[in-house]
Amino acid sequence: MKEKKVAFVTGASSGIGLDTAMKLTEKGFTVYGAARRTVLMEPLLKKGGKTMFLDLTDAESVRKCVQEVIETEGRIDVLINNSGYGLGGGIENVSIEDAKRQFDVNVFGLAEITRLFLPYMRAQHSGTIINISSMAGRFSSPFLGWYHASKYAVEALSDSLRMELRPFGINVVIIEPGLIKTDWGVITAQSIRKQSGETEYAQNASSAAEYYEKHYCLENSSASNPDVVSKTIVRAACKKHPRSRYLTGKNAVLFVLAKKTLPDKIYDAITCLIMGQKKIKER
Numbered sequence: 001m002k003e004k005k006v007a008f009v010t011g012a013s014s015g016i017g018l019d020t021a022m023k024l025t026e027k028g029f030t031v032y033g034a035a036r037r038t039v040l041m042e043p044l045l046k047k048g049g050k051t052m053f054l055d056l057t058d059a060e061s062v063r064k065c066v067q068e069v070i071e072t073e074g075r076i077d078v079l080i081n082n083s084g085y086g087l088g089g090g091i092e093n094v095s096i097e098d099a100k101r102q103f104d105v106n107v108f109g110l111a112e113i114t115r116l117f118l119p120y121m122r123a124q125h126s127g128t129i130i131n132i133s134s135m136a137g138r139f140s141s142p143f144l145g146w147y148h149a150s151k152y153a154v155e156a157l158s159d160s161l162r163m164e165l166r167p168f169g170i171n172v173v174i175i176e177p178g179l180i181k182t183d184w185g186v187i188t189a190q191s192i193r194k195q196s197g198e199t200e201y202a203q204n205a206s207s208a209a210e211y212y213e214k215h216y217c218l219e220n221s222s223a224s225n226p227d228v229v230s231k232t233i234v235r236a237a238c239k240k241h242p243r244s245r246y247l248t249g250k251n252a253v254l255f256v257l258a259k260k261t262l263p264d265k266i267y268d269a270i271t272c273l274i275m276g277q278k279k280i281k282e283r
Helices: 015-026 038-047 059-073 096-124 145-168 184-196 202-216 227-238 252-261 264-274
Strands: 006-010 030-035 050-053 078-081 127-132 170-177 245-248
Touching: 006 015, 006 059, 006 096, 015 030, 015 038, 015 078, 015 227, 030 038, 030 059, 038 050, 050 059, 059 096, 078 096, 078 227, 096 127, 096 145, 096 170, 127 145, 127 227, 145 170, 170 227, 170 252, 184 202, 227 245, 245 252, 252 264
Parallel strands: 006 030, 006 078, 030 050, 078 127, 127 170, 170 245
Antiparallel strands: none
């Protein structure tokens, strides 16, 4: 009897993470969904998956999750680093404490759980690590500087890791979603207003917040459905030799291509125009 592959998904309490965990369960994987809000993972339990509490900012929580999976299953085949959030606000307005938390979740938490699972993948001489980055890891926009920085870091770490793990037969994949219908835009807009809504940046911060609310709105947005991303993740998880990068979802290819081909001044001008950024008049 063929041994079932074991997958571990962080941020599995909602959206892309939960949908990915459900789809992998349907594909026959033994799936561990991990998140802080375990009660929201009931649908995964009903599908036959397993759930765990995980706080990526707590090293002991990360260690316990890895230990439990290995002690129970004896192996790990697919690690999907999906947890993350968007910290909005002007660079001048966001405290370094808040910025460090952004990196703790989006970068250091990802790195720590990967680091702890890696000895077992190396021993197996197989495995796939899928890091959920963003098209935001390939370009920048106003009032999301720390979020972009964290995703740039995920891209760089993933590229280095891919080369380091190649001799051990381990795949490293980056998923770069574009505009997706989730509550990400609403939460990010709230963060922008909280950090910069009553500062010298207020007018442009409000325009940026409105842009994210409009383009990620669950009801009226023309953004892609979350299953566009989860299907891409599952496809990469099931391949023996997946691609290193998957740009998926509305405008992902377009925005990245624009950043790659346009001069900075033109790219900046177009981005600011689209996001309603205006020149601040001198007082």
